[in-house]
Every structure is written in C-alpha cells, then in structure tokens.
Amino acid sequence: MAGQVQRQTGIALWRQIADRIRQAISAGAYDGTGMVPPEMVLAQQFGVNRHTVRSALAALSQEGIVRAVQGRGTLIERKERLNFPITRRTRFTAGIGEQARAMRGLLLGHGEEKADEEVARWLKLPPGAPVIRMETVRKADDRPVSCATTWFPADRFAGMPEAYEKAESITRAFAELGLADYVRATTEITAAHAEAGDLAALELTPGAIVLITKAMNTDLEGVPVQYAISRFAADRVQFTIEN
Amino acid sequence: MAGQVQRQTGIALWRQIADRIRQAISAGAYDGTGMVPPEMVLAQQFGVNRHTVRSALAALSQEGIVRAVQGRGTLIERKERLNFPITRRTRFTAGIGEQARAMRGLLLGHGEEKADEEVARWLKLPPGAPVIRMETVRKADDRPVSCATTWFPADRFAGMPEAYEKAESITRAFAELGLADYVRATTEITAAHAEAGDLAALELTPGAIVLITKAMNTDLEGVPVQYAISRFAADRVQFTIEN
DNA sequence: GAAAATTTGTCCGTATGTATT
DNA sequence: AAATACATACGGACAAATTTT
Numbered sequence: 390m391a392g393q394v395q396r397q398t399g400i401a402l403w404r405q406i407a408d409r410i411r412q413a414i415s416a417g418a419y420d421g422t423g424m425v426p427p428e429m430v431l432a433q434q435f436g437v438n439r440h441t442v443r444s445a446l447a448a449l450s451q452e453g454i455v456r457a458v459q460g461r462g463t464l465i466e467r468k469e470r471l472n473f474p475i476t477r478r479t480r481f482t483a484g485i486g487e488q489a490r491a492m493r494g495l496l497l498g499h500g501e502e503k504a505d506e507e508v509a510r511w512l513k514l515p516p517g518a519p520v521i522r523m524e525t526v527r528k529a530d531d532r533p534v535s536c537a538t539t540w541f542p543a544d545r546f547a548g549m550p551e552a553y554e555k556a557e558s559i560t561r562a563f564a565e566l567g568l569a570d571y572v573r574a575t576t577e578i579t580a581a582h583a584e585a586g587d588l589a590a591l592e593l594t595p596g597a598i599v600l601i602t603k604a605m606n607t608d609l610e611g612v613p614v615q616y617a618i619s620r621f622a623a624d625r626v627q628f629t630i631e632n
Numbered sequence: 633m634a635g636q637v638q639r640q641t642g643i644a645l646w647r648q649i650a651d652r653i654r655q656a657i658s659a660g661a662y663d664g665t666g667m668v669p670p671e672m673v674l675a676q677q678f679g680v681n682r683h684t685v686r687s688a689l690a691a692l693s694q695e696g697i698v699r700a701v702q703g704r705g706t707l708i709e710r711k712e713r714l715n716f717p718i719t720r721r722t723r724f725t726a727g728i729g730e731q732a733r734a735m736r737g738l739l740l741g742h743g744e745e746k747a748d749e750e751v752a753r754w755l756k757l758p759p760g761a762p763v764i765r766m767e768t769v770r771k772a773d774d775r776p777v778s779c780a781t782t783w784f785p786a787d788r789f790a791g792m793p794e795a796y797e798k799a800e801s802i803t804r805a806f807a808e809l810g811l812a813d814y815v816r817a818t819t820e821i822t823a824a825h826a827e828a829g830d831l832a833a834l835e836l837t838p839g840a841i842v843l844i845t846k847a848m849n850t851d852l853e854g855v856p857v858q859y860a861i862s863r864f865a866a867d868r869v870q871f872t873i874e875n
Numbered sequence: 876g877a878a879a880a881t882t883t884g885t886c887c888g889t890a891t892g893t894a895t896t
Numbered sequence: 897a898a899a900t901a902c903a904t905a906c907g908g909a910c911a912a913a914t915t916t917t
Binding site: 394404405409448475477578585623624626628630631 | 817
Binding site for chain 4: 639644645646680681682683684687701702703704705
C-alpha cells in the first residue's frame with residue numbers, strides 16, 4: 390500500500406487512510422494474519438501521526454470492518470461481495486443463487502405521480518402520464534444490499550405496491566399482476582458518494598460509495614414495464630456482464 | 633438536486649458540494665441556461681454559507697468545468713461524463729464517437745512476467761505462463777479518462793507494447809499483430825476510492841471514486857487474447873449495457 | 876442613458892475541526 | 897493531556913461588473 394496521503398484536498402487525512410485500509414482489506418492485503426498492521430507501522434507507511442491512524446481505525450471499527458483488541462491488535466471482520474449478473478434476464482432475487490440464503494425486497498413507500506421528463510423518456514410515455522413510484526430496499530440475509538426508486542405505468546400496474554409488499558419481489562409481483570415474463574432492455578451504470586437517505590437505508594457511513602444503475606425492463610413485446618434507479622452499496626456487490 | 637450535505641464526516645462541505653454540482657452538470661441539470669445557479673441559491677439549496685459554495689465553485693473552476701464572471705454568473709465550460717457502451721464489440725476508442733475529438737492511449741510501462749493465479753484463470757493459461765503486462769492511461773481530448781493494467785499471452789503477442797505505443801489503441805495494435813477482430817467475453821464492474829497511483833495518472837484528488845472493470849477479450853474462436861483491469865474516473869464516465 | 880437589481884469578488888472577524896508535537 | 901498551527905465554515909459588509917427595468 391504505497392503512496393502518501395495528500396493534505397488540504399477537502400478530504401481529512403483520517404478519512405483517506407480509512408478508505409485506503411478498507412480497500413486493502415477487501416483486496417486481501419492482510420489475509421495472511423487476518424489483522425491490520427500495528428498503528429505505529431501504519432502511521433509510518435502513510436507519513437502521519439499515530440493519532441491520525443487511530444481516527445481512521447475508529448471509523449472502520451464503527452463500520453464493523455475491524456475490531457481493535459487491546460494488547461493483540463486490530464482484527465479484520467471479513468465480508469464477501471455479492472455478484473449480480475446483468476443479462477437480458479436480470480433478476481434481483483435469482484442469480485444470487487447460493488451466495489445468500491434469503492433475498493427480500495421491502496417497500497419503504499409509494500405513491501402515484503405524473504411522469505417527469507426522465508421517467509417518461511425511459512418508459513416511452515408522454516410526459517405527465519400517470520406512473521406508480523415505489524421506494525424499496527433489498528436485503529440479502531438481512532444485510533441491506535441496495536435501495537431503489539422505481540416507476541411503473543399506472544394504467545397497467547395499479548396494484549404494484551400492494552403486490553410487491555406481499556411478494557417481496559418484482560418478478561413475483563409482476564406475475565401476480567398478469568405479467569408472466571419480462572426482460573432487461575438497458576442498464577446504465579455510474580458511481581457516486583451515497584446521499585443521506587441512502588446511507589440510512591443501506592446502513593452505511595458517510596462517504597460510502599454507491600454503484601448507481603438506471604435500468605429499464607420491457608415485456609416480451611418490447612413495451613417498457615419498469616424503470617428503476619437503484620443504489621448498491623459498492624463494497625458489498627459487483628456486477629458482471631457476459632456477452 | 634435534493635439531499636443535504638453532511639457535516640463532520642471527514643469530507644469537507646465544499647468538497648461534497650463540488651462533487652454534487654459536477655455531477656449535476658454532467659447529468660445536464662443546467663442545460664437550459666448553460667449556467668450554474670447563483671451562489672446564494674446554491675447556498676440555500678445545500679444549507680450552507682455562500683462562502684462554502686464559493687470554495688466548491690473555485691475547485692470546479694480550477695478543474696476547468698466552470699468559469700465565474702462577475703455580474704453575470706458562473707458559466708459551464710465543459711460537460712464531463714463520456715458514455716461507454718459495453719457490448720460484445722466493446723472498443724475504447726470507437727463507441728465514443730462524437731463525444732470527444734481525440735481518443736488516445738498512452739503506454740506508461742510494460743514488462744514480461746509469469747501469470748499469477750488471477751491472470752491465468754482469466755486468460756485460461758496454466759499458472760506461471762509467460763504474459764506481457766502493460767500499464768496504460770487513456771485520454772479523451774487530453775483529459776485522462778481511465779488507466780488500465782492489461783495482460784496478453786506472451787507467446788502470441790510479444791510485440792504488443794511496441795505496437796500499442798505506436799498505434800495508441802488496442803484495436804489497431806492487435807490488427808498490426810495479425811488479429812483483425814476480437815470480442816468482449818466478460819466484464820466485471822465494481823467501484824472504490826482511487827488509489828494513490830491512479831489519483832496521479834487520472835489527475836484526481838483523494839476521495840475520488842473509480843469505476844473498476846475487469847474485462848476479458850477473446851478472438852473469434854473464443855480463445856482469450858487480453859485481460860484488463862481498468863479504473864475509470866467515476867465522475868467522467870458512465871457505462872451502458874444494451875441487452 | 877440612468878437607476879435599480881442581480882451576481883460575483885474581496886475584506887474583516889469568529890468559532891470549530893484537524894493534525895502535529 | 898495540553899499547546900500550537902492551520903484548514904474549514906460561518907456571518908456580515910461592501911466593491912465591482914453585468915443585466916434588467
């Protein structure tokens with residue numbers, strides 16, 4: 390883990406160091422011992438005072454990534470990433486397979502509204518057309534993985550929020566509303582820092598990264614049935630695209 | 633642009649605001665006027681003092697993204713975010729089309745080495761097989777977009793570094809070495825904070841996010857010809873997957 | 876063209892956070 | 897634990913340039 394930290398960039402040194410250690414952990418840099426190097430060693434590596442390293446480790450401890458034990462050192466509590474294949478048949482629940490036991494989708498809120506320019510464009514509706522909006526969070530074994538804002542054409546899927554709340558899955562909710570199958574048409578992927586609302590929903594700490602997907606699903610005739618903006622906790626997932 | 637900024641996270645408010653405005657610009661939020669809202673309006677939106685907004689705009693001005701004119705407002709100079717379609721025929725240089733004038737790939741370094749476990753698995757070679765490694769940075773109109781570490785089977789593409797240095801493109805370098813066509817087989821996408829080396833190569837500041845792709849290309853017979861780990865400056869790009 | 880309103884630029888001072896010693 | 901230095905953030909006031917009335 391070479392390279393010094395930089396000062397006066399708007400990012401506190403303790404945060405830069407926390408980010409670097411978090412990354413090193415997920416890259417498996419300390420797999421040999423299962424521990425982070427001693428604070429004095431880290432301080433020397435990064436060229437900072439030991440107090441600053443302690444601030445960084447305190448933040449990581451708060452996130453549950455490490456656990457400091459007096460007299461022994463700072464132990465790593467490791468977690469694996471879930472893999473999400475993005476294909477024509479992308480499903481949230483399936484595809485996870487043996488990576489987690491239980492996948493659940495929870496409805497945080499919903500409402501009917503008029504499609505703004507962006508939603509209308511993706512759903513191929515006239516601007517102002519009625520749409521159902523849902524706010525959801527999805528969990529793997531009770532660990533939050535992503536939260537999403539998703540829209541459906543209101544005339545076709547009026548009962549969506551109730552169906553989703555019962556089924557805890559878009560696929561099963563669609564089935565209940567008479568749509569037996571659907572396909573992923575387009576996915577856009579970006580990344581950014583998580584906003585306040587998502588931090589809470591995903592149980593993240595400030596500064597955490599989210600992978601953002603904008604995705605559109607259609608029925609088998611190619612008619613858009615869903616547009617969703619999903620935010621995935623970046624350190625818990627990866628996407629794969631098979632061509 | 634909803635969502636307040638967060639205090640005492642180790643990330644300065646001006647930095648959070650700069651990131652949000654940069655993102656809003658690249659999303660086309662201010663396309664109507666070609667200008668950022670007045671400082672006082674932004675200050676109210678984010679719930680901070682005008683001086684803090686000014687710090688954020690000063691950073692964006694430094695990056696060349698906006699230009700402030702006394703009495704008029706803050707003009708948008710450059711919209712970032714290039715779109716990279718990820719398809720079976722993913723190319724870095726092409727696909728960009730009219731988004732930038734000149735796409736160049738620069739060779740930072742190279743060498744021959746033995747494939748480690750990961751590289752061998754992706755290239756479907758026996759571990760320890762000789763491979764060519766190249767470190768590259770790719771620029772759109774002289775602005776760095778991504779940097780990559782990429783491996784090729786050494787027996788088949790011994791002249792790769794020299795060919796790439798001359799052609800400034802993987803596609804053209806392959807062509808020169810007798811491989812007329814190739815296809816993208818698999819892409820993995822994650823996100824993380826940029827590491828020190830990449831910060832420098834991509835002209836980013838600490839705390840910046842990179843989208844990381846691990847990609848494997850094959851020839852038309854399905855034989856792996858390249859494995860690459862690329863880091864894209866997250867606020868300059870987005871990926872799209874069309875199914 | 877003149878006056879008013881808007882918007883960015885600069886200065887002062889104070890309080891708090893960050894990092895070192 | 898305490899003292900020091902610097903960065904960050906706020907609040908107010910006014911100047912300078914531009915646009916609107």
